[in-house]
Amino acid sequence: MEKDTRERIIRESVALAETWQNRGNELLTTPEKRFQNRMRRLLTHPFDKVIMTQLIDQSFRAKQTRRVADQMGYVFEKWGIPHFFSPLEQLLSHVFVYLGKLFSMISIPIFIEQLRRESRRVILPGDAGKLFLHLKKRTEEGVRMNINHLGEAVLGEAEARFRLDQYISDLKSPDIDYISVKISTICSQINTLAFDHTVDIVKTRLTELFSVARKNPCKLPDGRMQSKFVNLDMEEYRDLEITAKAFMDTLDQEMFLDFSAGIVLQAYVPDSYNMQQTITAWARKRIENGHAPIKIRIVKGANMEMEKIESSLFNWPLAPYDNKLSVDANYKKMVAFGMRPENIRAAHLGIASHNLFELAFAYNLAKDRHVAEFVSFEMLEGMADHIRRAIQETSNTMLLYAPVASKDQFISAIAYLIRRLDENTAKDNFLRYAPGMTTTSEEWRFLRTQFENACKAMETVSTASHRIRSRENEKDDDTDTGSTFVSNAFVNEPDTDWALKSSRKWAESIRERWQMDSNANIVSIPLVVAGKEIHKGRETRIYKDPSRYTEDIRVASFTLADETDIRKAAETARKDPDQWRSTRLVERHEKLSRVASNIRKMRGDLIGSAAAGTGKTFRESDPEVSEAIDFCEFYPWSLKFFEGYTHLHLKGKGVGLVISPWNFPIAIPCGGIVAALAAGNTVILKPATAAVLPAWILCNCFWEAGISKNTLQFLPLSGEHLGNQLTGHPDVDFIIFTGGTETALSILKMRPDIHFAGETGGKNTTIVTAMADRDQAIKNVIHSAFSNCGQKCSATSLLILEKEVYEDPHFKKQLVDAAKSYQTGSVWAFENLMGPLIQPPSGDLKRAISTLEPDEEWALPPKNVAGNPYLYTPSIKWNVSPGSYTHITEFFGPVLSVMKADSLSHAISLANQTGYGLTAGLESLDEREHAFWKQRIRAGNLYINRGTTGAIVLRQPFGGMGKSAIGAGIKAGGMNYALQFTSKKELAPPVTGAVQTNDPQVVLLSHIRRHLETNTLLKFKEDFEKMSYAVKSYVFYWETEFSKEKDYFHLRGQDNFIRYVSLGRILIRVHEEDSLFDILARIVAAKITGGGAVISLPTEISTPAVDFLFSEEGRKFRGTIDISRQSDDDLVKIIHQFQSVRYAGNERVSHKILETAAQQGLYISRDKVFMDGRIELLQYLREQSICVNYHRYGNLGERITEFE
Template sequence: MDTQHSDKLAKEAVYLAETWQKRANDLLTSEEKTIQKQMKRLLTHPMDKVVMTKMIDQSFRSHNNSRVADQISYVLKKYGVPEFFSMGDKLLLQLFLGLGRHVPQVSVPRVVDKMRDDSSRSVIPGEKEIFHAHLEKRKSEGVRMNINHLGEAVLGEEESLSRLSTYLKDLKRPEIEYISVKISTIYSQIQSLGFDHTVGVLKERLSRLYRAARDNHFIRNDGTRVPKFVNLDMEEYRDLEITVAAFTGTLDREEFKNHSAGIVLQAYLPDSYPIQQELTAWARSRMTDGGAPIKLRIVKGANMEMEQVESALNNWPLATYDNKPDVDANYKRMVAFGMESENIRAVHLGIGSHNLFDLAYAYKLAQQNNVTEYFSFEMLEGMADHVRRAIQETSEEMVLYAPVATKQEFISAIAYLIRRLDENTAEENFLRYSPKLQVGSEEWDFLREQFLASCKHRDKPGQTPHRIQNRLKESFSEKKGTFYEGEFSNEPDTDWSLGTNRKWAEAIRDKWKKGPEDIPTEIPLIVAGLDVYHGRETQECFDASQKEKVCTARYAMANEEDVIRAVTIAKADPDGWRKKRAEERHRILSRVAAELRRSRGDLLGAAAANTGKVFTESDPEVSEAIDFTEFYPHSVKAYAELNNVECQGKGVGLVISPWNFPIAIPCGGIAASLAAGNTVIFKPASAAVLTAWQLCQCFWKAGISKNVLQFLPCSGSETGVKLTAHPDVNFVILTGGTNTGLRILETRPGIFLAAETGGKNATIVTAMSDRDQAIKNIIHSAFSNCGQKCSATSLVILEKEVYKDERFKKQLVDAAKSCNVGSAWDFHNKMGALIHPPQGDLKKALTELEPGESWALKPENIRNNPCMWTPGIKWGVSPGSYTHMTEFFGPLIGVMSAKNLEHAIELVNQTGYGLTSGLESLDKREQNHWKNQVRAGNLYVNRGTTGAIVLRQPFGGMGKSALGAGIKAGSPSYVAQFMDFKETDFPRVRAIKNDYALLRIAQEWKQKLDWGGLSEFEADLRKTICAVKSYLYHTEQEFSQEHDYFHLRGQDNILRYLPVGRVVVRMHEEDSLFDVLARIAAVKISGCKLIVSIPKGLENEITAFLHGKEGKQFVGKEPVLFQTDEDVVEMIPLIQRIRYAAPERVPNAVFDGAAKTGLYIARTKVMMEGQIELLQYFQQQSICDSYHRYGNLGERAVL
């Protein structure tokens, strides 16, 4: 269209819009004027929207009127009664706060009825008589109604088939002509990677709808009988391609050649215009072959907030345009293309908008092209109805999109209402200005200029998708990563919604899925730089996904001689890894990250062939592995750049990895050890050797020598013991069972062990939760990777009201039962195979019930494969029972009932484990209480309990879930524990903000020393003074603060430090006064409980100082005990940590005693530098809080 013609069209559209707006204002009813005044007030009080959203979203979750009343009161007291309410409504709410909350059985039903009545303009009541009357009214007005049934979330196949049945019934009702359907409501197991399977299921279900639409007719006002109409709504970006493929694929069937159906495209996606062109070409070809036209509804898009959240959380490009001018321009471009006469005859148009200028533009374009009979206006029920009436006086056809919900389904309308509230108040949205809008006003002129600008901009927005990740043709800059960029960001996972990435997955399957005829990979040991295979015992790896025993690899097993050679070469370090500067190690590890990026496909293939892990589970592992290799050497800089400290690796590190995370966890241990300056011996899990071998290739190819990283598969119970017991192994990084860690300590009590061990993880669901969301999160947390994650939810503890909610139980069972289970090579499967046939605790759990338990869902062994099991749910688990207290590591959850949140927390803490824990509640008060009371290393609020991401959610547990110093993997200080530090100068201390008793004592000592006092202890006291200042400074700056390193949209990720508890500062005769005083200061400053333990009979100048005036003042009222080593051992059950001043000062008896329970003995050299020393007295806790609601940010959006 030439510029002159385009300008003329725009001017005509402006004139028509003015005409419509003036007429609409004339048609306003008194009720509509009242509503407009209210909406106008809302726009001047942005916090009112926040209050309304929270009231709607939070208050009506419980079925208990007292709880509802309490939540309403809490919200109103916290934020105030919304200013935009009418005086009458304000008075009612004030009465509620005063009296109504005390009689909730009377007041709450009235509040609910009032809110439902207020929203009935937007959400039509679904009760039969009211609904029927509304449809008849609209029909008499010449309005076509497009019905969208709102209901509970579709989480399982029983519910999706029920929803499908509802749609089919709707199509048989004579008063209903037109329905809208979302693919997520007719199939619950949509899987982007399983594209073909998903589309196949959708085609079958859409076929049932299209048959019903074709075979049932609607009688219009003029007596015309027309087939019913089904419109396919568009949802989130990830479903775009699936929706289009299901739509065209179904209509391509011969039986639907002469049937018309509709689909929606969203103009805020740059992908939509090219898809519209493809759809149009397809539809024109279909009509040429004698087929019926289709209908395309063009909208701007209503899921922007959720798309922004998804983009932020996944570190993917935003799928939509990021500005309104591009959206508006693309909308007009799509309208113009669709209005071309040869196109619109094949693809009828529905113009979905409330923007009068856009509607007028479309109408004038249709008139110009003589195609008005092929298009309709489409608006939302209850939005600016006076405008709808004005337009109808001149337009050909009007369709209203009408959500419907019964009183029982009203809770399900919350997401829709929140989106509409967002839409009505968005800064640049036409509807924001609609209340009391007058032609010629400042607001009108702004909207007009916005429209005219978008007309000029029409052909300029990009047409290529923003999400362009292409694993098939991926290339990476040599300068990518923390070494070159100086900043860490998480590696994006694979975007399976993209066709090229699905083809990439197919290529991986073609390469890695082996048959019985294929020759297994031969995997040697790597010892002293050499490949060792022949002459060694071998074991085989089998593909658990295939019921035939397909051997994928044979690997050599190390013997005792190999262990000795490996440790000898690791200690000798002939390639000088330990001598390399931290910067050089960083550069090489950055190359490892690049190799991992290039090897992503082979790592996924190896994990599937070796462990049965589905691609959607192993792909995030590769991202995490890359993150580890980028982040750990980057984090070393914080220590290497300290001017007062020299740091070096501890020596020889042994990494013992698990099979459940065969890529990320071993990579993290290896990368941390190497980054810290250590040589590494890697003992992979016997069940994951092929994957481990593939991982090691990335290190070796990048320049890590085979002397620096040695590869020793071996028997854990035999040769592995020789490794852990070898005196030249300086530390062990273990991820495995708690008992495995304790056995290592039993064999070698003095070894430095950093172990992430088991977990009996629970998710608590309170009555104040979004129950649909809770089920979705539970299913993912419990059954992804078949429940074989140390972080998996194993217990679900329901507040009594939820426990007795039969709908909740039915949904939970339906969702679990619907999980597709099968081969990792079939991409639609959510769950693959177990690593081994169940045995021991897991076999018992999957096949037996404890007293009082029943099967809500009995797990089944399927596909004639002993490793293939469906999910199981045990109901009625008793406190203290076997199911409550035992870690199973499989696809099973036990459901318990709790009287209240406090009781639920008690049940969680009773297990003694403390790895991950989840809470599902929208009540901020409950969230805060739970965070402060539950004992676990990783806390998740309204999110699944799995999927921790490096630095975002550093990972590690408490209690029986961790052995060692308790420093989390993926945290800034994780590498520090594998380094030895030597102080060369006093630490630099900046200003300390607050006043402290210890600081005053230190200042007094400094003054005395400066004037010649305390001279016999001068050196030690000056070091102590400096240490106190450094400890206080770093406590204020780091250890007392909550840290969010990313500030992601919609999700808080907090890392905080908690005092470890009761700490014994154990003296030794070789301790200096500084060694003693610095530890005492560190314990007190960290907030731990101090016990000073002096060996019985020890009397020297240090003990004399402690018992003197200065010492007593410094120690304060904390206990000072004289104890034997045996006394210290007896205290172990009552304390959380012992702090010695050096490793050689810890007696064997104390090491032996601590090893029995796994108590960590801190014994590194005492440092003045608080950044290092204080790590001994804190444990870290990660808190992930998904605070957004359907993308809505609440008060954060008002900031």
């Protein structure tokens, strides 16, 4: 656009906008003035929006009026009565707070009806009679209506079919001639990775819709007949390409060459301008060939808050512009491009905005270019109706976008209401200033300047995509991006963005390499022992692709170790010929960051090998690779924190054995290897025999980074005998194990003295209360239960529903529909969300899918797919009985078991009865229920309003309690994990900051030290000197570290807290060699951490240190802690009563005690007692991760100020 022309149009647009605004103010009706006054009060008291959002979001969840009344009362009591309520509404609200709960049967229906009534301004009633009366009224006003049916989340194909039929019914109605459709409402399984497949499904369903629209023409005001109009709404950024491709492909069919339809493009996404060019060029070819035009509706975009959430959680660039100027400039750029005469005849424009300057700009530009006949103005129903009437006096082409919701579907309108409330109160939004605005006000001048600045920027605004990361280019990328060694800052590695065309092309290249045929040369995998690869003279196994079982496709062969290899590997690891254990942390950090770089380059082959070897889908393996990279960057970085403790000397424990599972064949072996190497140990990796292929590729990333094949040895083996030879070898100093609980216990029974870090199984639960967003709950549960075939130790296996939810037939119907629609099949078909099992069902899983226990029924029975014994569809068991086999048994497969609970308290009790404690989920919008659940549920990783799978390094360090953790239970991916594989020696007393001098332990120690020189305590002077440092250090770290919840990331919309909770009752076992410091330090540590303890003395022991415990000063130290006496024989009989036993040295624990503890999976803490509280207090605490999705459809509520 020429500068002179642009400036003239700007002037004319400002003048026209003023005319419309002034005329609109003249046309204001009394009800509209009341509404504007209400909105002014809302904007004057912005916190009212928080209250209103919570009332809208939470008042429709529970069905029982008493429960609704309780929730509403809580919201009012917490935040107060909104200022923007009318005086009468405020009075009624105060009456409700005091009396409403007593008369909830009367008050709640009245309140809910009032909310519905207030929303009718923007959401039309779905009742046919009322809707058609409103449509008729609008027609008489010269307004065309674009109907958008709001409904519940489309989670399954049955609901998608229902919504499609609803659209068809609308198109057949003589009263409706224009509808808007979101592709997510007609296709429940939109999959950006399976792009072509998804487009084909959407195309099929649009074909059905367009056919109905064509066969049911409507009469225009001038008497002409025209096909009804279908407009495709745009949703999130990831939907852009799929929606556009499906739109064009559908209209390219011969039957629709003369049919017109529309599509929305969002100006806040820079990519939209380029997509507009693509669609317009395609539309021009249609016109050139004598066919029908199409329509592009240009909007600013209404999903910004969710786009920000996605960007924050996935560490991706924000897809939309991050500033209002660029959004407005791109809007005008798109309008100007679309209004070129050669373009607009092919792609008519809908100018959708409430900003009078935008509408005036479009009006004047269209008039200037003589294309006004191809332009319509579009606004939202119920928003600034007086302005709409003013504009109609100038232009008679007005269309209103009208959301519709029936009374029983009103809950489905909540997301729309919240999004509109956010949009209309955003600080730069025109509608924010609309109530009472005049053309002489400061607000008007601000908006005019905003418009003029955007006009100046329209030629220069960038339309380059913000999401441009190319996985293909990473293969050759040698930069240090993301390296903690270079930056000294840890940031989680982003997963692949499958919405990008380059990512999908990259995925196809992986498939081409790894989807082998019967003639392909298979990968030959050797052992790596003592620096050498061993291919020959050993037993070998063949890998077959489980997705293509019937085709007998061979993928790889691998060599199995024998007893000689085991001895040689252990001997080499002990000797450490390349001196890894002598390297400094900085050297280890540099090499492990190089490993991370290699893994980035090998992401594709790691994904491909996991698919070919273990049947894991690309979507599931890709986050694993990110996690592996995170481990490489994080663990050495975390140890730098402890290296700063100059009073401590850390060195590796010696030889670490990493035993990794098949279900996470990339991340878990990588995490174990890196933690052990970072701590300064040599490592032997024994991968699961079902996952040798990805483990082999992974190890090559280490070796190519300069970590020798003596330092990291690769030892696949099979069989219990050889496994025992390896785990029982005396040169192995510690074992990092991930796998079944029984396997872990069997290893411990054989090596009860070994340092064992075991992450074991889980019978994980998700509890859904009556206060849950039930659509969200189903979406989260389905993914948690069936991703990776339910073969995750974190998978939701048990769904516990509060009675109201359990008895809700619609919830059950939706749950089954969602599970039934979860596509299962070959991993090479990207539309499949669930691939093959690692092996045909056997044992507990076989019983689970073939047998119903008493009282159970199939809500969704399992089905075998295509005769492949590895492929089974999701299944759901209903009415599982408390204490039954199904209730307490881990199945490790695609089986979801559903139980009923009378209350949240009952549900928690059922969850805790399993004996496991790995992950747990809660679906509820009531923060009181959050607090109640967090206090009582026994699990290591807690998730609120999100799925129970997908823990991310340092965000949600991973590990459980109970039968889900064998050993110290220190969480993988957390600050303490690598530390446990070091030997620690105190070189000097710890240095700490200030502590509370009135702390009871500090006061007591000060009292005793004052009398130290004058009584019999003099002989313990050294002990009390050490205690002085220890108590201060313990109190300091309790106050600053262990009693605090920490969130290292502060993500938008999601809290990730790491906290420490008491282990519970601890047995402090005294030995005759224990010094007084050894005894008192453990007592003080137990008291500070608050879990309760008992002091256990050998039967005949009598030492000065023990005698002190019975003195007056000793009793003061003990407080309420009891003392008992037991021989080791007696101790083994009561040891199960405690959560942990704390000894003061490894050599002080008898073999009998170790054996008994190993049989029970009880942790014996036997490091020496440290003065340093950061180290010592870890022995009395367990870590717990809590992840909470607190946003609602992107809305942050009262937390918004944290991000402004």
